[in-house]
Amino acid sequence: MSVSEKATIICSKCSAETDFVAWKSITTDTDPVFKEKVRAGELYQCICPKCGNVTIIEYDTLYNEVDKDLTIYFVTSDESYESAMELLKSDVEESEEEQSGVFRVVRSRAAFREKLLISDAGYDDRAIEILKLITATHVKEIQKISFDTALFDMQKGKYGFVFFEKGKPGIFIPMIEDMYKQVVTDFSPRYPVDEKDNLEVGLEWAINIVKDNQF
Template structure:
């Protein structure tokens, strides 16, 4: 079931307070209207009724998309991510109780993300029917190649999205804003998935799947160490 609570939000601009609904857990089968509101970011922002200031509200949320056996724990901050990872560990009665769901069922995909951008990107990837592990490897490869070829291009992150024409692209992000994008062809995606099939099979059961996971997994595969 979905779980929510009301919290008092104070405007950082004018100081006035108003009530805001915080969703601790979201089950899209029981509350299908919440899925689009996560994707748009609506559930994580509010507008001050006093001065009109838009306020981003950061809070942890466990997202459960039962039809696709998908569970994403949005846990802001490094410490929050560690706790969320622990909540997905198998064999612990306490952690199963904490998260409120048993994810031992075969075929479940469980992920932990630390930012709203990453949360929404994961949903875009899974909505497109793609493997986020392959996408992260593509991001590392394309990002490295881009930095080698274009020394003038400076970016902090790459984020996957599908454009209005149905083409897959990677957005180049600098200081939280997109300033350019690069195509991610189906051929490259499939080639990477095939080339790194063994690596994904060996190290792909992690809950935090990002570009750092790629680097750790490649290093572990090369040196025979655990990722």
């Protein structure tokens, strides 16, 4: 069962009051409607009924997509990060007998969306993060393009990576399927065996996996 909290939001443009429902915990087996909502980013949008102004409201969300065996905890503060890690660590322990399930903690809405997109595309986010790191190294050192963030995305029907600087999207590098397969072959033996070490699969995680390797 999904869990929600109500709040009253005052529009910054026209000062109208709106009832906003924050979905703190979502499970898609009882509430499949959220599969769409979460992908559309609707959970964090409060639309003013009077003037249409959109206010972004971020809050911690524990998202469980049962048919994919996927659990994502989106956290909005360091405090909630710590408690999310604790909670997911115990979830991992419980699920260890079945050896199934993906448990991830993400710290931004963009990363939340990215994890869903990777899962929907049928890729392993661990290999994607490593491939992103390799691609990012190339973009920075060979192409001499500066950026501060890279995200897995889809453009014109192709999966790849978008490179951002100060929130603005720049170059898109399509992903080469054979490279993805090569990354899986080369690096999957190095993935941490303990799933507790795979709760936060991002840049730092990828650096730790590849740091001893030469490219």
